[in-house]
Amino acid sequence: MSANGHPRTHRLLTAGDFRSVFDQVEAKAAFPQCLLLARRSQTGQARLGFIISKKNVRTAVGRNRIKRIAREVFRLNYDTLPPIDIILLGRKGLDGLSNEELHKTFAKQFRKVSRRWLKEQEGSVEKSES
RNA sequence: UGAGUCGGCCAGGCAAUCGCUGCUUCGUAAGAAGGAGAGGAAAGUCCGGGCUCCACAGGGCAGGGUGCCAGAUAACGUCUGGGCGGCGAAAGCCGACGGAAAGUGCAGCAGAAAGGAAACCGCCGUCCGCAAGGGCGGUAAGGGUGAAAAGGUGCGGUAAGAGCGCACCGCAGUCCUGGUAACAGGGCUGGCGAUGGUAAACCCCACCCGGAGCAAGGCCAAAUAGGGUCCCAUUAGGCGUGGCCCGCGCUGGGACCGGGUAGGCUGCUUGACCUUGAGGGUGACCUCAAGGCUAGACGAAUGAUUGCCCAAGACAGAACCCGGCUUACCGGCCGGCUCACACU
RNA sequence: UGGGCCGUCGCCAAGUGGUAAGGCAACGGGUUUUGAUCCCGUCAUUCGCAGGUUCGAAUCCUGCCGGCCCAG
Numbered sequence: 001m002s003a004n005g006h007p008r009t010h011r012l013l014t015a016g017d018f019r020s021v022f023d024q025v026e027a028k029a030a031f032p033q034c035l036l037l038a039r040r041s042q043t044g045q046a047r048l049g050f051i052i053s054k055k056n057v058r059t060a061v062g063r064n065r066i067k068r069i070a071r072e073v074f075r076l077n078y079d080t081l082p083p084i085d086i087i088l089l090g091r092k093g094l095d096g097l098s099n100e101e102l103h104k105t106f107a108k109q110f111r112k113v114s115r116r117w118l119k120e121q122e123g124s125v126e127k128s129e130s
Numbered sequence: 131u132g133a134g135u136c137g138g139c140c141a142g143g144c145a146a147u148c149g150c151u152g153c154u155u156c157g158u159a160a161g162a163a164g165g166a167g168a169g170g171a172a173a174g175u176c177c178g179g180g181c182u183c184c185a186c187a188g189g190g191c192a193g194g195g196u197g198c199c200a201g202a203u204a205a206c207g208u209c210u211g212g213g214c215g216g217c218g219a220a221a222g223c224c225g226a227c228g229g230a231a232a233g234u235g236c237a238g239c240a241g242a243a244a245g246g247a248a249a250c251c252g253c254c255g256u257c258c259g260c261a262a263g264g265g266c267g268g269u270a271a272g273g274g275u276g277a278a279a280a281g282g283u284g285c286g287g288u289a290a291g292a293g294c295g296c297a298c299c300g301c302a303g304u305c306c307u308g309g310u311a312a313c314a315g316g317g318c319u320g321g322c323g324a325u326g327g328u329a330a331a332c333c334c335c336a337c338c339c340g341g342a343g344c345a346a347g348g349c350c351a352a353a354u355a356g357g358g359u360c361c362c363a364u365u366a367g368g369c370g371u372g373g374c375c376c377g378c379g380c381u382g383g384g385a386c387c388g389g390g391u392a393g394g395c396u397g398c399u400u401g402a403c404c405u406u407g408a409g410g411g412u413g414a415c416c417u418c419a420a421g422g423c424u425a426g427a428c429g430a431a432u433g434a435u436u437g438c439c440c441a442a443g444a445c446a447g448a449a450c451c452c453g454g455c456u457u458a459c460c461g462g463c464c465g466g467c468u469c470a471c472a473c474u
Numbered sequence: 475u476g477g478g479c480c481g482u483c484g485c486c487a488a489g490u491g492g493u494a495a496g497g498c499a500a501c502g503g504g505u506u507u508u509g510a511u512c513c514c515g516u517c518a519u520u521c522g523c524a525g526g527u528u529c530g531a532a533u534c535c536u537g538c539c540g541g542c543c544c545a546g
Contacts, residue, residue: 011429012429013429014393017429050429051429059173059445059446059447060172060173061445061447062446064433067430068433069433071149071150071434072148072433072435075148075149075150076148076434099434
């Protein structure tokens with residue numbers, strides 16, 4: 001497997017995977033068009049899942065475009081990410097962004113959420129030690 | 131050339147890098163290579179069919195659909211050809227286009243009267259009266275109301291009128307001719323107080339329709355889940371707690387058998403298929419021959435970035451598969467036909 | 475994927491062939507010293523949109539648009 005691939009082991013697959021993240025959110029990152037939730041992955045690898053409703057992004061083409069770009073960004077930045085499961089929740093107006101804007105914001109938000117998660121982990125370790 | 135009209139087609143291209151999903155080949159494997167990878171609407175889910183399971187002797191009722199005729203088709207509410215009606219100068223376009231003498235119902239307001247009826251203003255005759263006017267009778271041409279008032283126009287006729295008579299048109303009946311038929315054309319008869327409108331009102335007539343859907347259905351199949359049969363234990367033993375005993379809590383062990391949840395596999399793409407040619411048919415379409423294989427995912431693949439070119443890229447993403455309909459859509463190309471103008 | 479329901483004033487709604495009830499809100503006026511209450515008045519011509527049937531359509535028919543719910 002090449003280092004830059006995006007195989008199925010890097011995705012959230014079943015309803016159980018999604019539930020585990022929702023039940024215990026360890027880090028969040030938000031901006032007006034979108035919300036990211038994250039928690040430690042059980043597989044030891046970073047994984048990505050999407051929830052984009054028909055209500056927020058009208059056409060199937062629009063939803064596909066967002067998922068493709070997010071995956072692309074995830075794939076290219078895979079090496080920098082800690083082993084966490086990330087859920088990307090789409091909000092209204094997400095389809096209003098251009099490809100270039102999506103690239104920029106997704107890259108930024110992935111960095112943000114992983115940074116926050118690492119901080120959270122340090123904090124919880126300290127707490128448990130003390 | 132312009133205007134109109136009808137039909138068909140295209141839906142950015144190329145290159146580099148990094149990716150995604152099947153398939154084939156190689157490889158023990160990791161993986162590598164090759165080749166393939168959304169649409170004309172993939173959409174809405176409005177019809178029709180295949181496929182699968184369930185139900186079913188046959189027939190009928192109920193309910194729903196279709197509705198000029200003939201054909202095409204697996205089938206259709208689709209398509210083709212024809213008829214009739216409407217629009218248009220024409221090409222052409224549009225039409226739920228069966229039945230109102232089988233029955234029931236409905237029609238506000240206006241109007242005399244809204245259906246087996248009737249006479250408000252009138253017109254005419256006659257009687258009474260000096261007159262104004264009134265009584266009785268005839269009439270339905272004119273006025274008025276209405277969406278709609280029981281043939282239309284003209285001439286004759288009459289007291290005034292009226293299919294009362296005649297001509298033409300319309301209507302009804304009947305016969306003939308053409309046509310598979312819808313229907314068209316013609317002759318004769320009736321004189322038209324018969325038969326008004328509405329069936330996307332109930333209804334009648336003809337024809338059609340069993341129900342559910344690929345999350346259908348089939349196969350495999352975890353668990354401290356749970357059923358059955360047999361064998362072995364029987365108040366012992368086992369398991370948990372604990373270092374051990376007591377105590378406390380829980381009850382068997384083994385084999386086999388089907389059912390089946392999570393989950394997985396399958397159904398899943400070779401088909402009413404596509405291309406070319408020949409033949410039949412006005413046409414929709416059909417037949418034959420040769421060649422071809424053209425997405426098959428399952429949180430769901432066909433993308434991203436950069437560069438170049440141009441006519442500057444719309445609407446939009448397969449989810450079992452087909453045939454239609456409808457809706458969305460930047461722009462471009464080709465062809466048929468009609469009309470107008472100009473030239474030869 | 476399949477099935478069902480609903481769109482009528484700013485909000486809740488009745489009306490199912492004869493010209494759109496009612497309540498709340500809003501606005502104007504009256505009563506009151508003022509306010510609340512109460513009384514009177516005003517408020518729908520795109521009845522989700524577009525066609526059609528009919529003399530006449532919110533109502534009947536057809537096609538769209540939007541919203542909601544259910545099954546697995």
